Structure formats: structure tokens, C-alpha cells
Amino acid sequence: MPRQHAALLASLVAAIAVTAFGGALNAYYLDVAMNVGIAILLAVSLNLVNGHTGQFSLGHAGFMAVGAYLSSACTLRLAPQLLGGSPSVFAQHALFFGALLVGGLVAALAGFLIGLPSLRLKGDYLALITLGFAEIIRVVFQNTPALGGAIGLNGMPPLTTIAWTFGWVAAAVFTVSCLINSTYGQGFLAVRDDEIAAAASGLNPTRYKVVAFTLGAFFAGVAGGLFAHLKLAIDPRGFDFFRSVEIVVMVILGGMGNTLGVILAATLLTLLPEVLRPVAEYRMVIYAALLVGLMLVRPQGLFNVRLGRARL
Amino acid sequence: MSEFLQQLINGLSLGAIYALLALGYTMVYGVLRFINFAHADVFMVGSFAGYYAARHAPAGTLWGGLAVLAAAMAACAVLGVLIERFAYRPLRHAPKLNVLIAAIGLSLLLEYGVQLLFGATPRNFPQVFPSARLQFGPLTVSSNQLVVIVVSLGLLGGLQWIVFRTRLGAAMRAVSLNPRAAQLVGINLNTVVAFTFALGSALAGAGGVLYAMNYPSIDPFMGVMPGLKAFVAAILGGIGSLPGAALGALILGGAETLVGGSAYSTYKDAIAFGLLIVIMLLRPAGLLGRLTVEKV
Numbered sequence A: 001m002p003r004q005h006a007a008l009l010a011s012l013v014a015a016i017a018v019t020a021f022g023g024a025l026n027a028y029y030l031d032v033a034m035n036v037g038i039a040i041l042l043a044v045s046l047n048l049v050n051g052h053t054g055q056f057s058l059g060h061a062g063f064m065a066v067g068a069y070l071s072s073a074c075t076l077r078l079a080p081q082l083l084g085g086s087p088s089v090f091a092q093h094a095l096f097f098g099a100l101l102v103g104g105l106v107a108a109l110a111g112f113l114i115g116l117p118s119l120r121l122k123g124d125y126l127a128l129i130t131l132g133f134a135e136i137i138r139v140v141f142q143n144t145p146a147l148g149g150a151i152g153l154n155g156m157p158p159l160t161t162i163a164w165t166f167g168w169v170a171a172a173v174f175t176v177s178c179l180i181n182s183t184y185g186q187g188f189l190a191v192r193d194d195e196i197a198a199a200a201s202g203l204n205p206t207r208y209k210v211v212a213f214t215l216g217a218f219f220a221g222v223a224g225g226l227f228a229h230l231k232l233a234i235d236p237r238g239f240d241f242f243r244s245v246e247i248v249v250m251v252i253l254g255g256m257g258n259t260l261g262v263i264l265a266a267t268l269l270t271l272l273p274e275v276l277r278p279v280a281e282y283r284m285v286i287y288a289a290l291l292v293g294l295m296l297v298r299p300q301g302l303f304n305v306r307l308g309r310a311r312l
Numbered sequence B: 001m002s003e004f005l006q007q008l009i010n011g012l013s014l015g016a017i018y019a020l021l022a023l024g025y026t027m028v029y030g031v032l033r034f035i036n037f038a039h040a041d042v043f044m045v046g047s048f049a050g051y052y053a054a055r056h057a058p059a060g061t062l063w064g065g066l067a068v069l070a071a072a073m074a075a076c077a078v079l080g081v082l083i084e085r086f087a088y089r090p091l092r093h094a095p096k097l098n099v100l101i102a103a104i105g106l107s108l109l110l111e112y113g114v115q116l117l118f119g120a121t122p123r124n125f126p127q128v129f130p131s132a133r134l135q136f137g138p139l140t141v142s143s144n145q146l147v148v149i150v151v152s153l154g155l156l157g158g159l160q161w162i163v164f165r166t167r168l169g170a171a172m173r174a175v176s177l178n179p180r181a182a183q184l185v186g187i188n189l190n191t192v193v194a195f196t197f198a199l200g201s202a203l204a205g206a207g208g209v210l211y212a213m214n215y216p217s218i219d220p221f222m223g224v225m226p227g228l229k230a231f232v233a234a235i236l237g238g239i240g241s242l243p244g245a246a247l248g249a250l251i252l253g254g255a256e257t258l259v260g261g262s263a264y265s266t267y268k269d270a271i272a273f274g275l276l277i278v279i280m281l282l283r284p285a286g287l288l289g290r291l292t293v294e295k296v
Helices: A003-020 A027-052 A060-083 A089-118 A123-142 A162-181 A186-193 A195-200 A205-231 A241-254 A259-275 A277-297 B002-032 B039-056 B062-091 B096-118 B143-165 B167-177 B179-184 B189-214 B224-237 B242-260 B265-282
Strands: B133-136 B139-142
Touching: A003 A162, A027 A060, A027 A162, A027 A186, A027 A205, A027 A241, A027 A259, A060 A089, A060 A123, A060 A205, A060 A241, A089 A123, A089 A162, A089 A205, A089 B265, A123 A241, A123 B096, A123 B224, A123 B265, A162 A186, A162 A205, A162 A259, A186 A195, A186 A205, A195 A205, A241 A259, A241 A277, A241 B096, A259 A277, A277 B062, A277 B096, B002 B039, B002 B139, B002 B143, B002 B167, B002 B189, B002 B224, B002 B242, B039 B062, B039 B096, B039 B189, B039 B224, B062 B096, B062 B189, B133 B143, B139 B143, B143 B167, B143 B189, B143 B242, B167 B179, B167 B189, B179 B189, B224 B242, B224 B265, B242 B265
Parallel strands: none
Antiparallel strands: B133 B139
């Protein structure tokens, strides 16, 4: 069995085991762990776009919002009709899986539709147009009474578990690393390293970019769904520019295009505020100073380490 | 009809503020070819500087108001030069992405730094200029709106004079045409870039005070939205083009106030981004910009 497949299987089993026997664990730790998982999912999916493909997107929170809203709408509005009054736990979770898939797929569709025109632009412009689209998504949700308008949605069933969170994390890491290490996937790196050279050797840069964008949006949508069923209440303000920046910071800190580093950075940045509650007000100042300092001193990221010769 | 004209006047004063900001974006882009994301926060610092300067100036007088404006502009010019010197100059030859990330970092640093220093609660901006309501037939113009329009026009005129009638302005234009050739003929790139930042930041500072006067509350994140919109205006007009930035800002200010006054007012904030997307797809060089071809 290839290493990646073994790793996927092992993490899935571990996640399910923790959930099954997790009753004895402190609920606070479980909650933090799920937050970490969602952060990893967001960071790994953005890393495919920003890191591996080199397309700087500042709108990841928009796709997260799409996933969060759509999956919440499924569990809130659809579930009672499909499952009736008192559904079994199994049925609830099966529907949750479906809801996450719907959220992810609609986010992917949004990513495709947004990516197709905007990925013709580069660098600064791309960052801006993705930011613009994310803001538009937010404004649209804010103005949709069926989805709660400015108040948002609440009362989602608490269905996000360790197994779901880390199951999706494992799936995302597996998908991204297998994709990048495949013959086809080398094209992503080629587009990042030199788009003109890639096009000259017969690759279609736009296609690679759109694929990366769509896949990234899918996992961001799933992460949004998990987020919604963990926090149990969402509103449009939760998916603003600063959320996107937070995900971008994780990717940059971890070293763009380095999956292991990005996972470490996402974990660290989610755990830090928990540990450093007393200095919480300095958190964003520290993030910001880190960003500037890193670019000046160590632009390749803090955790850009390689394990032996393998690229995760 | 008078309703429409009234909205147009409101749009003009909003557009004038956007223009002050958009010029800063477009000038920096002209000489360095990157988006100064922190520009919006220089604007915010400008209004904070005005807030504190207003305590030492006579309230509600013309000279007091102008003094506050000048103080904010000076503070922002210094800030702009410092930002350029310590953050952007070391990165001048770094990949574009790194500069962009550093700019976003700087923007957040200014926002949260100000929040840490002065708190997150919005403050009321004092009335620094004399206050009155002028009636022209059915139209009402507040004196603040008039101040915004007059001051912006004055500053735009001044900028036009600096860029087209002074030696430094000529150097700026030379650098934006071709930085290497400009250096070859003896132009000091660092001086020109620092001057550009000072100029752009001073305009942003003035914009900050004018904005705060019309929407009389200031907080550390007040710059984000006007900044993004002014940037959209700069792109709309053609980034790198000074008249383009002013034109784009007026169009955007007008469009936004008209939508804000209509039944779709909740979509007001989406207008700028909608315009951005349309212009990027149809005419990426902007209304008055020239398309550049990437050479390999």
C-alpha cells in the first residue's frame, strides 16, 4: 500500500476511534481539536490555490460561507421533512454527510464560476477580484431573508464530531498530496513556477488554475459546513475579509506549497489564542507583525521543513 | 429630478473623498507597480490625527479646520515615508507576491495597532469647520460637503501642479515611465519613491479628515471599505493614470449614492465590487489606462 493511502487509512481509523471512545475526554479539548481540524482543512485547501498553483486568492472565506449556509439550510430546512420527527443518530449523520457534500459542491460550483473569469488576472488583481467576490457573496447572504439575512442562521444540530472533522482533513490532505505528486499534478507546480514556460510546453495554465480553485473551494465549503455545525450559529459577518486573511496567514506561515508546514501553522495559530487568552488582544497585532517580518526575513515561511526526501 | 440632483451632490462629495484616496494608490502603482494595501489605513490614521489635532485648534472656524487638515496631512506624510523606508524598500526587488503579503500585513498592523493604542470604540469626530446648511432652491448642501468638494479640488489642483510643473514631479513621471532609464539620467529613485509616498499619504490624510467630518465617527477599521472602494476607483479609471483615478472615483461615488438612495440600498457595498469585476473582465486597463503587454 502506498504511503499516502496508509496514512489516510490510519488517520480515518484514529478519528473514528477517538469519537467512539471520546466520551471520557474533556469536552473543551474536543472542541479545540475540532477547531484545529477545521482550520487545517481551510488552510490545506487554500494552500492548493495559493501555494501549489501560485494564485493568490483572498476570498477563501466566501467559499466557506457558501458551504456553511448551504449545509445549514439542508440540516435545518430539509432534515425535518426527510427524516420526520425523531430521526435515528445514524440517519442524522447520513444526512449531515449529504449536507456537507451539498455545501462543498455548491461552493465548488461558485469557485468554478468565479475562477473561470477571474483567473485570467494575476497577482494583485487576482487578490482583489477574489476579495471582491467574497464580499459580494457576503452581501448576498446578508440580503437573503430565507437564509436569515443579517442575523444569520442558528439552531443547527451539533453534528460535527472529531470523526467528521478529521475524516475530512485526512481526505483533503490525501487528495491534495496525491494530486500534486501525480504526473497531472506536476502541472500545478509548473504553472506556479513559470506560467509562460508551462504554456509553452503544452500545459493549459487556465485549466490548472480553475481545477485548483474549484477543488480548493470544495474543501472550503465542507469546512464551512463543519464550522456551522460546530458553532451552531452563523452570520454573514463571520465570513468577512479578516477570516480570509486568517487562512492566508496560515498558508504563508507554513510556507506556501508545503502541506506539512501549513498543517503545523494552522494548528499553531488555532491553539495559540487558546493558550494565550490573557494576551488575546495582541493576537492580530502579532499576526500582522509576523506577516511583515516573515516577508522581510524569511519569505519561504516559518515551517518550511522537509521530512527526508519525501514531499507530503 | 431634484431628488436625483440632491443624490448627485452627495455622490460628488463622496466621490471627491474616494478621489483623494485613489490618487495615492495610483501614484504608488505608477512608480513601484504594486498595490499599497496599507494606504487605506494611512487614511484611518489621518482621521485619528485630525481627531487629536482638533483638540488644540479652535472648533468651528475656517482656519482651525485648515490647521487640523494640515496637521493630519503632515502626520500621514511622515507615516507614509516611514512605511516605505522600513517595509517596502527592503522588498523592492523581492517577488511581487511577497510585497503584496507584506502590504496586507502592514495594513493589519496599523489597524490593530491603532485599536490597541486607542481602543475599538468608535469616537465622534468634532465639527472642525464652520457648520451651516445652504439652500439652493430644492437642494440642500451642508457646509461640510462644500468643504469636501472645495478642499479636494484644491488638493487635486496642487497635485497637478506638483506632478506637471516641478522638477520632482517630472522625476516622478520619468520613474513611472521607466525606472531604470530614469536612474541612468541621474534621478535618485529612493528620493522619488519617498516623495511619492509622502504625497499620496498626505492626500489620504486629508481624505481621512474629510471623510470623518461627513460620517462623524472614527474607528480603527474605518479605512477598510473606503480604501477598497477607492482602489476599485483607481482601477476603474486605469491604474497609474491620475485623471483616471479622479474620474473613476467620481463615477463610483455617484453610482454608490444613487444605489444607496434607491430601493436596493442594502446592496450599496456590492456596487464597487461588481464594477471591479465588470471592468476587470471587459477592460482590464481601465477607462483611461493603457494596456501593457508582458514581454518574455
